[in-house]
Amino acid sequence: MVYRNPVDEFGVDHLLGGPGANVDLSPALVSGLSWRELIRVADCPEPPADGLQDVSERFLLLLPLLGGVWSDEAVRERTAAALVAVGAPEGTVGRAAGHLLGHLERRALHDAGWVSPLSGG
Template identity: 80%
Template sequence: MLIEGYGHGPVVAGESLVGRRGFWANHLLAMCGDGTCAERAIPEWFGGDGADADALAEVLFDPEQWPVFRVLVPDGHPVPGVVVVYRNLVDEFGVDCLLGGQDRCLVAGLSWQELIRVTDCPEPPADSVQDVSGRFLLLLPLLSGEWSDEVVRERIVAALVAVGAPEGTVGRAAGHLLGHLERRALHDAVWGSPLSGG
């Protein structure tokens, strides 16, 4: 696999990891790590447990293999897809989100409409994450701008249940994620979206 700008990075296809227990804890807990909540999010809210999350973390954050998750759309789709790269440099870890088309620039944020257009597109390419809930949750950290809390919360709950989060705590997990998105949006209000030309 070759991704422009990551010629020296050992990128590998990561789509098969999306269905493994502990994946969503690793991916989504990163959103909740700013220390602003009285209650700390835990891996069990997202399916699996701490041991599952730890085992998968060794794969996700391996400096010798950087997982890449392609959330692509068919040619001619009104909004380009997104490629999520776990950039596992030893002293500079990060998750980069790049436009999925020819122009692989970094994506700072997606509006609610853009997020839904990418995640819900019919018949995504075969080399892309296929599951709609997985596509949505992979790109959820990019949500910016304005949105309806009720609509977003309902979608987060449905997506979490679909990927195996326990129904008993899914409301708490969704509220926690939404709270972090809202706090971040207040700080990142100047972000434009490369998908809309902003």
């Protein structure tokens, strides 16, 4: 994931690749996974593969990649269930799911009045 913060050009890009991947200097940018793709990847861990095998943990790690159009109710329910499964207190999961989905809808936030030393300000 790459966060961009130049003036009039802010956002989050997802780069294809990972440890050991042969990625050239111009990696492909993707706008995100569809709900169906996200669920398919989260629900189908490959047992011999490295990484998380727990479906709820995989879902929560993949959630920031969700793009396109989705059913807010279905995503909210799945997110709340995943949070409970990984140990979040049940009384907090509704609000936490709402915050996570709110960030997905707005993607990257940018305050034009804030100047970062990293963006030349």
